[in-house]
Amino acid sequence: MSLDFTASQWLELFTHFLSLSLLAVGGAITTAPDMHRFLVERQGWLGEGQFSSSIAVAQAAPGPNVLFVGLMGWNVGMNAGGYPTAAMGMLVAMLGILLPSTTLTYFAAQWSHRNRELRAVRAFKQGMAPIVVALLVATGWLLATAQVDGGGGPPWRRWLLTGVVALVVWRTRLHLLWLLGAGALLGALGWV
Numbered sequence: 001m002s003l004d005f006t007a008s009q010w011l012e013l014f015t016h017f018l019s020l021s022l023l024a025v026g027g028a029i030t031t032a033p034d035m036h037r038f039l040v041e042r043q044g045w046l047g048e049g050q051f052s053s054s055i056a057v058a059q060a061a062p063g064p065n066v067l068f069v070g071l072m073g074w075n076v077g078m079n080a081g082g083y084p085t086a087a088m089g090m091l092v093a094m095l096g097i098l099l100p101s102t103t104l105t106y107f108a109a110q111w112s113h114r115n116r117e118l119r120a121v122r123a124f125k126q127g128m129a130p131i132v133v134a135l136l137v138a139t140g141w142l143l144a145t146a147q148v149d150g151g152g153g154p155p156w157r158r159w160l161l162t163g164v165v166a167l168v169v170w171r172t173r174l175h176l177l178w179l180l181g182a183g184a185l186l187g188a189l190g191w192v
Helices: 007-021 028-042 048-060 067-081 083-114 119-144 155-171 176-188
Strands: none
């Protein structure tokens, strides 16, 4: 995939990630469905496999959860012109997703800490919980229903694996690294 990016497209990428930053109340991963809509479906700047791989690699790597945004920006930059623009894509995406939410979080945390006894502050915190859960479910749905480039087996296998993992996480205390290892093994064997 080769794109010819203009300054206005870089600005569009930056402003879209700026707006997504303020939606990321449960972390940047909760904005993945809208990132998919924008980057894959609307703009065509990423392929389905690049999008899913960006999330999978970043989630498997140690470090902050937001790394997948940098990988998406990197992939957009690679598609726009190779290595010289890959760093630009990563920088644009990371600045866009981090600037507004970091600034807002800093000032909101200070204010809410000073006013933590107010009923409205407590109600806001309790009211945000279902929103975060819904955004995480939407992200899980997007990843579970993604069309895998070059294989991945029949869709029912991904659904079965998703259901089994959700049940194991919910009902046991099995460490998540075992589940990641099992998923990697099933992928290497071509089952999913």
